[in-house]
Amino acid sequence: MAPVAIQEPVADTSRILVKPWSRPAPTSEDLEWAPLAKIDLSRFDEPGGKQELAKQLYDAVTRVGFWVVVNTGLDDDKVLRQFSIGNTFFKQPLEEKRQFPCNFAEGEYFGYRENSRWIGDTGIKENIEMLNIPKDIPALSNVPKHDIVREHYDEIASFHREVFDRVVRKLLVLISIILELPEDYLLNAHAYDQVSDDHLRYMIYNVRTQDEWDRAQGYSLGGHTDFGSLTLLFSQHIAGLQIRTPEGQWKWVKPVEGGITCNAADTLSFLTNGLIKSTVHRVVSPPRDQINVPRLGLLYFVRPGENTPMRTVPSPLLERLGLLTDEDKDPNRPVPTGTEYVRARVRDVHYTDVVKKREGTSFDFKGLKVQNYYA
Numbered sequence: 031m032a033p034v035a036i037q038e039p040v041a042d043t044s045r046i047l048v049k050p051w052s053r054p055a056p057t058s059e060d061l062e063w064a065p066l067a068k069i070d071l072s073r074f075d076e077p078g079g080k081q082e083l084a085k086q087l088y089d090a091v092t093r094v095g096f097w098v099v100v101n102t103g104l105d106d107d108k109v110l111r112q113f114s115i116g117n118t119f120f121k122q123p124l125e126e127k128r129q130f131p132c133n134f135a136e137g138e139y140f141g142y143r144e145n146s147r148w149i150g151d152t153g154i155k156e157n158i159e160m161l162n163i164p165k166d167i168p169a170l171s172n173v174p175k176h177d178i179v180r181e182h183y184d185e186i187a188s189f190h191r192e193v194f195d196r197v198v199r200k201l202l203v204l205i206s207i208i209l210e211l212p213e214d215y216l217l218n219a220h221a222y223d224q225v226s227d228d229h230l231r232y233m234i235y236n237v238r239t240q241d242e243w244d245r246a247q248g249y250s251l252g253g254h255t256d257f258g259s260l261t262l263l264f265s266q267h268i269a270g271l272q273i274r275t276p277e278g279q280w281k282w283v284k285p286v287e288g289g290i291t292c293n294a295a296d297t298l299s300f301l302t303n304g305l306i307k308s309t310v311h312r313v314v315s316p317p318r319d320q321i322n323v324p325r326l327g328l329l330y331f332v333r334p335g336e337n338t339p340m341r342t343v344p345s346p347l348l349e350r351l352g353l354l355t356d357e358d359k360d361p362n363r364p365v366p367t368g369t370e371y372v373r374a375r376v377r378d379v380h381y382t383d384v385v386k387k388r389e390g391t392s393f394d395f396k397g398l399k400v401q402n403y404y405a
């Protein structure tokens with residue numbers, strides 16, 4: 031028998047103590063929850079499993095736009111540890127958090143986003159703070175890290191990679207199967223080792239009074255689509271997220287124990303000429319029994335990168351559905367890269383001191399067009 035390595039406990043030399051965070055109590059209010067498909071990723075490697083899961087995912091990605099993955103193999107203790115690191119970060123002094131702000135002038139989203147912007151003319155500020163952490167690849171190692179990220183980097187980086195490997199990779203394979211493309215087609219277009227603006231996000235909605243929520247929401251309810259290809263939301267218990275269902279009703283998203291809520295976003299919709307649905311969603315005031323609890327979030331955003339042309343993919347399914355145009359098939363037609371598109375979008379939305387609702391307007395970057403505002 032091979033000798034078993036005995037691991038000495040390693041002294042924690044970090045300066046910043048991460049206090050364990052746990053999920054607050056779920057709401058006891060009877061909300062109208064959106065029915066979402068549950069995709070069991072433990073079946074992915076079974077014979078025929080991928081094909082079966084792809085069938086189950088079809089309606090979710092083409093019509094609903096939101097679904098839940100379960101049995102991902104990600105250990106919930108590791109998930110809670112990431113929530114705890116995020117929570118500890120947000121409790122740090124503003125000067126510390128402000129050290130590395132998002133560079134919105136360039137459409138760059140890595141770093142800290144402060145809750146400093148005014149919402150229209152309401153006199154209320156946004157209540158969201160976030161810290162976006164890039165992929166753990168050499169080409170992005172120069173992106174500056176806050177102390178808490180540096181001190182816990184091994185753990186954060188391995189979580190980042192594990193989320194990609196256990197969830198993102200599998201979803202990109204399933205969607206490639208749906209599109210009748212080679213299984214690794216979309217994975218290659220979003221490869222972990224290539225430069226892209228993928229990020230792990232710690233996010234917090236700070237507590238507001240009902241009156242503040244009402245005033246902010248009277249101006250805008252914040253309906254939007256996400257900018258990249260896929261968004262993963264780790265389970266947390268504060269309600270607030272709502273999706274606009276295919277029937278046009280707003281329904282709440284219920285947290286699933288051990289599950290991850292996923293949604294398709296704009297660039298995946300562009301790459302499939304609209305077949306994959308980028309669903310409109312928003313975060314509204316939590317129910318009464320949760321309104322005094324900060325809404326801590328942990329998310330992963332998948333974006334196409336520098337080496338991904340924003341051209342409809344050569345899918346036989348899209349061809350049959352009449353969604354592949356001659357223009358799409360022309361490899362010489364110049365198109366932006368994923369990074370160019372995403373940065374233009376981030377700059378357009380976030381490079382401002384006052385958040386405007388921009389009713390009736392849309393964003394158009396070299397022919398890639400999305401609506402800015404959904405009521």
Ligand SMILES: O=C(O)CCC(=O)C(=O)O
Nearest residue numbers: 256263271311312313327
């Ligand atoms: O916090 C959530 O549940 C969703 C947040 C969201 O929609 C976003 O960050 O784009």
Ligand SMILES: [Fe+2]
Nearest residue numbers: 254255256311
């Ligand atoms: Fe979103």
